[in-house]
Amino acid sequence: MSKQEVGPLGHVAVDDCCPGLLAAPLGEEQAVELARVFKALGDPVRLRLLSMIASREGGEICVCDLTPAFDLSQPTISHHLKQLRQAGLIDCERRGTWVYYWLLPEATDRLAGLLTRPGRPLPAETSA
Amino acid sequence: MSKQEVGPLGHVAVDDCCPGLLAAPLGEEQAVELARVFKALGDPVRLRLLSMIASREGGEICVCDLTPAFDLSQPTISHHLKQLRQAGLIDCERRGTWVYYWLLPEATDRLAGLLTRPGRPLPAETSA
DNA sequence: CCTCTATGTTGACGAACTTCGATACAGGAC
DNA sequence: GTCCTGTATCGAAGTTCGTCAACATAGAGG
Numbered sequence: 001m002s003k004q005e006v007g008p009l010g011h012v013a014v015d016d017c018c019p020g021l022l023a024a025p026l027g028e029e030q031a032v033e034l035a036r037v038f039k040a041l042g043d044p045v046r047l048r049l050l051s052m053i054a055s056r057e058g059g060e061i062c063v064c065d066l067t068p069a070f071d072l073s074q075p076t077i078s079h080h081l082k083q084l085r086q087a088g089l090i091d092c093e094r095r096g097t098w099v100y101y102w103l104l105p106e107a108t109d110r111l112a113g114l115l116t117r118p119g120r121p122l123p124a125e126t127s128a
Numbered sequence: 129m130s131k132q133e134v135g136p137l138g139h140v141a142v143d144d145c146c147p148g149l150l151a152a153p154l155g156e157e158q159a160v161e162l163a164r165v166f167k168a169l170g171d172p173v174r175l176r177l178l179s180m181i182a183s184r185e186g187g188e189i190c191v192c193d194l195t196p197a198f199d200l201s202q203p204t205i206s207h208h209l210k211q212l213r214q215a216g217l218i219d220c221e222r223r224g225t226w227v228y229y230w231l232l233p234e235a236t237d238r239l240a241g242l243l244t245r246p247g248r249p250l251p252a253e254t255s256a
Numbered sequence: 257c258c259t260c261t262a263t264g265t266t267g268a269c270g271a272a273c274t275t276c277g278a279t280a281c282a283g284g285a286c
Numbered sequence: 287g288t289c290c291t292g293t294a295t296c297g298a299a300g301t302t303c304g305t306c307a308a309c310a311t312a313g314a315g316g
Contacts (some may be wrong), residue, residue: 007163021182021236022179022183022231023183025179025180026176031173032172034175035169035170035171035174038166038167039167039170041163042166042167042169042170043167043304044160045304046163047162048153050149051152051154051159052154054149055151055152057283062262063262067262067263072305072306073307074262075307076304077263078264079305080304082264094312094313096310096313097262103150108149108150108245112239112244115237116237117233117236146303159271161284171273171274191292201275201277202294203276203277203278203294205293206294207274207294207315224292225283227292227293257316259314259315259316260304260316261312261313263311264309264311265308266310266316267306268305269306270305271302271304271305272302273300273302274301276297277297278295278297279297281292281294282294282299283288283293284289286287286288286290286292
């Protein structure tokens with residue numbers, strides 16, 4: 001389960017090529033790969049799932065703690081989790097009866113980097 | 129900068145409430161608003177459009193320079209530009225015959241901030 | 257073995273999305 | 287005024303997406 005494709009982000013990563021979305025025009029292929037990740041974030045349910053997973057203290061959360069937070073069927077939640085995983089944003093592991101999910105921070109770090117303007121050192125946190 | 133009609137992002141902005149996507153579970157309403165913006169980024173054409181607009185030297189670009197870069201009809205490009213505008217990512221102005229688009233950097237800055245982990249000062253650019 | 261619970265997969269349906277051609281609108285040139 | 291060009295809007299066709307019920311699978315425990 002943890003041997004899934006780690007995600008399209010690898011092809012658009014900062015270390016691969018680019019100074020970010022905002023500094024130079026994106027290539028067609030890079031745009032396709034990146035769009036897959038943003039599309040995964042383009043749903044309220046997936047956004048909340050990702051947020052719940054990422055903000056968990058221990059770094060991981062059981063599906064059994066995610067599902068009851070939504071007014072959706074269990075297969076639907078499973079479907080959204082799969083999309084987040086295929087986008088390379090999260091990963092999971094089965095431990096006995098339960099399956100645990102966790103964030104892949106490299107993914108969100110790269111997205112944040114791609115959205116950061118060249119001249120800007122930080123997006124937020126600066127003046128805090 | 130905090131009192132603009134900056135689009136849906138205003139409701140999820142860093143200065144409005146949150147420590148980001150990754151530090152605390154997102155509310156249902158915030159997730160809906162944020163998902164609108166990410167959905168706008170979830171298409172390769174729009175991603176390239178945004179990138180072309182953002183990376184332009186003068187800060188703005190004419191539609192007549194955007195359309196020929198794609199194998200798509202002019203109405204389709206216009207449609208995608210409208211979605212980016214409704215997401216609060218870009219804005220435009222007609223000057224004579226032509227219409228010019230530019231990036232709204234607050235939007236991308238906020239997205240980058242939301243995707244930045246609490247402990248992390250910067251997503252990239254640090255060691256540059 | 258069987259049964260129970262937790263999770264993932266399949267197939268189907270309606271809604272939303274992307275794209276196009278046709279058309280409408282805005283402004284410049286005549 | 288008319289004509290031409292650049293851009294937006296409209297309506298429709300084809301595709302993708304979100305959701306569910308039904309079923310399949312994995313592991314625990316008898």
